[in-house]
Amino acid sequence: MSLRPVVTVAASRKVRSVAPSHxxxxxxxxxxxxxxxxxxxxxxxxxxxxxxxxxVPVSLHDTLRVRAxxxxxxxxxxxxxxxxxxxxxxxxRRDVPADDTNLVVRAARLLAEEAGVTQGLDVELVKExxxxxxxGGGSSDAAAILMAAADAWGIDWSAERLAAxxxxxxxxxxxxxxxxxxxxxxxxxxxxxxxxIPPLPVVIACPAAGLSTAAVYARCTPEASRRGAAVQLATTxxxxxxxxxxxxxxNGLEPPxxxxxxxxxxxxxxxERAGAVRPMLTGSGSACFALVRxxxxxxxxxxxxxxxxxxxxxxxxxxxxxxxxxxxx
Numbered sequence: 001m002s003l004r005p006v007v008t009v010a011a012s013r014k015v016r017s018v019a020p021s022h023x024x025x026x027x028x029x030x031x032x033x034x035x036x037x038x039x040x041x042x043x044x045x046x047x048x049x050x051x052x053x054x055x056v057p058v059s060l061h062d063t064l065r066v067r068a069x070x071x072x073x074x075x076x077x078x079x080x081x082x083x084x085x086x087x088x089x090x091x092x093r094r095d096v097p098a099d100d101t102n103l104v105v106r107a108a109r110l111l112a113e114e115a116g117v118t119q120g121l122d123v124e125l126v127k128e129x130x131x132x133x134x135x136g137g138g139s140s141d142a143a144a145i146l147m148a149a150a151d152a153w154g155i156d157w158s159a160e161r162l163a164a165x166x167x168x169x170x171x172x173x174x175x176x177x178x179x180x181x182x183x184x185x186x187x188x189x190x191x192x193x194x195x196x197i198p199p200l201p202v203v204i205a206c207p208a209a210g211l212s213t214a215a216v217y218a219r220c221t222p223e224a225s226r227r228g229a230a231v232q233l234a235t236t237x238x239x240x241x242x243x244x245x246x247x248x249x250x251n252g253l254e255p256p257x258x259x260x261x262x263x264x265x266x267x268x269x270x271x272e273r274a275g276a277v278r279p280m281l282t283g284s285g286s287a288c289f290a291l292v293r294x295x296x297x298x299x300x301x302x303x304x305x306x307x308x309x310x311x312x313x314x315x316x317x318x319x320x321x322x323x324x325x326x327x328x329x
Contacts, residue, residue, distance in 0.1 A: 069119060078097075
C-alpha cells in the first residue's frame, strides 16, 4: 500500500482546450463515496472541523449530460434513475433542487465567472445516489460538472485548479478528483491517494429519513487520538485482511447521527441480523454500509434488507480505479 498527495482526473480523456461545441454532449459518471473511516480530530476557528477519513468510490453513480449553449445561463434538468426511479424509493427522491441552490449550478457558474465564459450550459442530471445520505452525491455531481463544463467550454485547466475551485463551495469536492481511494484531511480538501485497496463487494442501505451534515457535526465529539487511523486501515485492507480491517473501521459521526435519526440505529441492527459484519454509518449519514467478501453474500444481505422494508438497498462494489469518468458523445 502506498500513499501520495495527488489530485488527478481518472477519466477516459483529459480536459481539453478546443473550441466549444453546441451540439456534442459530454457525459460524466459521478460516483458515490463511502467513508471507511471518519475521525473528527478537532473544531477549527473558522467553524469547520478537522477530519481524517479514508474514502473510496463505489459503483453506484449519478450521470450528467452537458452541452455548451449560445444562450447564457445554466439550465439544469433533474430526473431519477435506478433504484430512485422505483415507487418504493420515493422517500429518497429528496432535496435535489433544479435551481441556483443545486451544487451543479453553483459549480458551473463559478467556473464560468473565473474563466470568463459568457456562453451557457445545458445540463441533464440523472440521480441514482440518494441525497442527505452521506454518500457524497452532491459533491460528486459538482466535481463532475467542473470537468464536463471545462470540456464543453474548451477551458484548458488542470485537475488541480478545478479541484481548488470546487473546494470553495464544498469541502469534499476535491476528493472526487483523486481517481480512486484517498485519505481526506483538513476540512476535507487535503487529499492523499492510497493504493492497494481491493474491489470488495459492499451493501449500502438507506432509511427514508435523511440527515443534515451541519446538525450531525454540531453534536460530534472530536477525538484527536484517532489521528493516523485512516492510514492503518488502508494498509490493513491492502494486505487483504478484511476482518482485521473491519475491527479498525470507525465513524465519529455515528453517535450523533443515531441520536438525531433513530432509524439509523434500527437499520444498523437490521444489517447485523441480515448477516453483515461491522455495519457502519457513512459520512454524516443517514446511509449505512457493510463490506463483504463476495457478491453472493452482498446479494443475500441486500435481499433480506429489502424484505425488511428498507427503501434504498444497493449491492455495489468498491471501484479502486474509478474516479469521475468523462465520456464523449
